Amino acid sequence: MLKFDRVKIQEENPEERKKSFIMEPMKGYSLDEATAEASRCIGCNICTQACPASLDIGAYINSTAVGDPGQTVRIVFENLPFPAIIGRVCTHNCEDICVMYDTGGPLAIRHLKRYAADQFNDYGKVLNIKKRGFINKKVAVVGAGPAGLSAAYYLALQGVRVTVFEALPVFGGFMRVGIPRYRLPFEVIEKEVGFIESMGVEIKLNTRIGVDIEFSKIMESYDAVFLGVGTHKPRMTGTPGSDAKNLMHATEFLRRISLGEKLPVGKNVVVIGGGFTANDAARSSLRLGATNISIMYRRREIDRPGYPSMNANEEMEESVDENVNYVWEVTPFEYVKEGDTIKQIKYWKNQMVQDTGGRAKPVPQKEKTFTMDVDFVVEATGQETDFSFLGDEYSRKLNLTPHGGIIVDQRGMTSIDGVFSGGDSTNMTHDLISAVRDGDTAVIGILDYLNVMDTVNEEYLPLLDRWKKFSPMVAKMAYADRVK
Numbered sequence: 001m002l003k004f005d006r007v008k009i010q011e012e013n014p015e016e017r018k019k020s021f022i023m024e025p026m027k028g029y030s031l032d033e034a035t036a037e038a039s040r041c042i043g044c045n046i047c048t049q050a051c052p053a054s055l056d057i058g059a060y061i062n063s064t065a066v067g068d069p070g071q072t073v074r075i076v077f078e079n080l081p082f083p084a085i086i087g088r089v090c091t092h093n094c095e096d097i098c099v100m101y102d103t104g105g106p107l108a109i110r111h112l113k114r115y116a117a118d119q120f121n122d123y124g125k126v127l128n129i130k131k132r133g134f135i136n137k138k139v140a141v142v143g144a145g146p147a148g149l150s151a152a153y154y155l156a157l158q159g160v161r162v163t164v165f166e167a168l169p170v171f172g173g174f175m176r177v178g179i180p181r182y183r184l185p186f187e188v189i190e191k192e193v194g195f196i197e198s199m200g201v202e203i204k205l206n207t208r209i210g211v212d213i214e215f216s217k218i219m220e221s222y223d224a225v226f227l228g229v230g231t232h233k234p235r236m237t238g239t240p241g242s243d244a245k246n247l248m249h250a251t252e253f254l255r256r257i258s259l260g261e262k263l264p265v266g267k268n269v270v271v272i273g274g275g276f277t278a279n280d281a282a283r284s285s286l287r288l289g290a291t292n293i294s295i296m297y298r299r300r301e302i303d304r305p306g307y308p309s310m311n312a313n314e315e316m317e318e319s320v321d322e323n324v325n326y327v328w329e330v331t332p333f334e335y336v337k338e339g340d341t342i343k344q345i346k347y348w349k350n351q352m353v354q355d356t357g358g359r360a361k362p363v364p365q366k367e368k369t370f371t372m373d374v375d376f377v378v379e380a381t382g383q384e385t386d387f388s389f390l391g392d393e394y395s396r397k398l399n400l401t402p403h404g405g406i407i408v409d410q411r412g413m414t415s416i417d418g419v420f421s422g423g424d425s426t427n428m429t430h431d432l433i434s435a436v437r438d439g440d441t442a443v444i445g446i447l448d449y450l451n452v453m454d455t456v457n458e459e460y461l462p463l464l465d466r467w468k469k470f471s472p473m474v475a476k477m478a479y480a481d482r483v484k
C-alpha cells in the first residue's frame with residue numbers, strides 16, 4: 001500500500017545530546033528510510049524554483065528513490081560542492097513550498113541530501129572529474145567561507161589557478177566557527193573542503209588580507225579577486241555594564257568554543273537576541289555545563305528572525321527540547337555588576353505597538369523593572385562586515401548599500417573593476433545556500449571578465465537560475481499561509 005507520511009528522522013535523546021558537542025541531534029536516514037521518503041516525491045520540481053542555488057531537487061530525489069545516491073551527489077555538485085554540509089544545516093526553504101505539504105508533509109529534501117552525501121568518503125570516485133591543466137589565469141579569493149570556497153572550486157575546475165586567503169587558522173568561515181560542531185561535525189567540513197583542495201585550490205590559512213598582505217598587493221598580483229569576507233565585526237548593544245569580563249558577543253563566543261576553548265560560563269546564562277545565532281549560543285552554553293539558559297528577545301515569538309519557516313520552527317523545537325527558556329518582548333537596560341562581573345540583568349517588559357503600515361515596534365513599559373540573576377551574558381545582536389582590510393583607496397571605490405552590504409552587478413562584480421563579491425557581506429539572506437549561489441554567479445562573471453568563456457568546459461559550469469519562477473520569499477509566504 002502507498003504510504004504518504006513523511007518519514008520521521010530519528011533524534012538523539014535531548015538529555016544525552018545536550019551534554020555533548022559531538023553528538024548530532026538528528027541521526028540521519030537509513031537506506032530503507034531514505035528510499036521510502038524519496039519515493040513520495042512526484043517530481044514536479046516546484047522546490048527547485050525556490051532554491052537559491054537552483055539545485056535540480058526532483059532529479060536527485062529520484063536517484064535516491066531508485067537506490068543511486070552517487071547520482072544524487074553528482075546532481076548536487078552541478079551547483080553546490082557541499083552536499084553533506086547543506087544536507088545538515090540548510091535553511092531548506094524548498095521544503096516550505098513542497099507540494100506534498102498537505103499530503104503527509106513536505107519531502108525531507110535536506111535529510112535526503114545528507115543521506116546520499118554520507119554514503120561517500122571520497123567524492124573523487126563518484127564524480128570522476130576530468131581536471132583541466134592550468135590556464136594562464138590567477139584569481140585570489142579572500143575568505144574561506146562557503147561563498148569563497150564555491151567560487152574557488154568551480155573556477156579551479158576550469159583550470160584557473162585559485163588561492164584562497166583565510167584570516168583564521170581553520171577553513172569554512174561560519175560553517176566552522178559559527179555553526180556549532182554538534183550541528184555540523186568538523187569531519188564533514190574537512191571531507192568537503194578537502195575535496196575542493198584536491199581539485200587544485202590552494203588555501204592559505206592564518207593570512208589576514210590588510211594585515212599579513214596588503215589588499216593593493218593582491219590587486220597587483222591576480223587577474224581577478226573574489227571577496228567572500230562575511231560579517232565578522234560584532235554589533236554590541238552598549239547596555240550600561242557591557243565592559244564586564246563575563247559578557248561576549250555570540251560570534252566570538254562560538255568561535256572560541258569551535259577553536260577548542262572551554263569557556264567558563266557558570267550555571268545561569270542569558271543570551272540577548274532572537275535568531276539562529278542566539279539558539280546556537282544558548283545550546284552551546286548547555287554543553288559547557290550551564291543549567292539555566294534564557295534567550296531574551298525584544299519582539300514576539302512570531303517576529304523572530306527567520307520565521308515563518310519550517311527551519312525556524314525546527315531550530316526552536318530542538319532548543320526547547322533541550323530546556324532553553326525563551327523570554328519574549330523584553331528590553332535589557334542594565335547589566336548590574338559587582339567589580340568587573342555582571343551579576344544581574346535588569347530589564348523592562350515591552351509592548352508591541354503597530355506603526356502605520358510598518359512592522360510592529362517593541363516599546364518598553366518602564367514603570368516596572370524586572371531582574372534576572374546571571375553568570376554569563378552572550379549578545380547575539382548581529383554583526384557586520386569589517387572593511388578595514390581594503391585600505392583607504394579601495395574603501396573609497398567600493399560602493400555599499402545604506403545597510404553596509406557590498407553592491408554587485410548581475411555578474412557579481414563590485415564597483416571596483418575585477419573585484420567580485422558574494423555571501424553575507426553582499427546578500428540580504430545571510431544563509432549558506434545563498435552564499436553558494438553568489439559564489440556560482442561570480443564564477444560565470446569572473447570567467448567572462450577573464451575573457452575565457454569560449455574555452456570553458458560547460459559540463460563543469462554551475463547552472464544559474466534553473467527554471468526560476470519563485471523566490472525563497474515566495475516559499476516563506478507559502479509556509480506562512482500553511483501554518484496560519
Ligand SMILES: Cc1cc2nc3c(=O)[nH]c(=O)nc-3n(C[C@H](O)[C@H](O)[C@H](O)COP(=O)(O)OP(=O)(O)OC[C@H]3O[C@@H](n4cnc5c(N)ncnc54)[C@H](O)[C@@H]3O)c2cc1C
Nearest residue numbers: 143145146147167173174178209230389423424430431432
Ligand atoms: C552561529 C551561526 C549559525 C548559523 N547557522 C546557519 C544555518 O544553520 N544554516 C545556514 O544556512 N546558515 C547559517 N548561518 C549563516 C551562514 O553561516 C552564513 O550565511 C555563511 O557562512 C556566509 O558565508 P560567507 O562565505 O559569506 O562568509 P563566512 O562564512 O562568514 O566566511 C568568511 C570568511 O572570510 C574570512 N575573512 C574575513 N575577512 C578576511 C580578511 N581580511 N582576510 C582573510 N580572510 C578574511 C573570515 O575569517 C571567514 O572565515 C549561521 C551563522 C552563524 C553566525
Ligand code: SF4
Nearest residue numbers: 041044045047098107
Ligand atoms: S516540490 Fe516536493 S514533490 Fe515536487 S519535486 Fe520538490 S520535493 Fe518532490
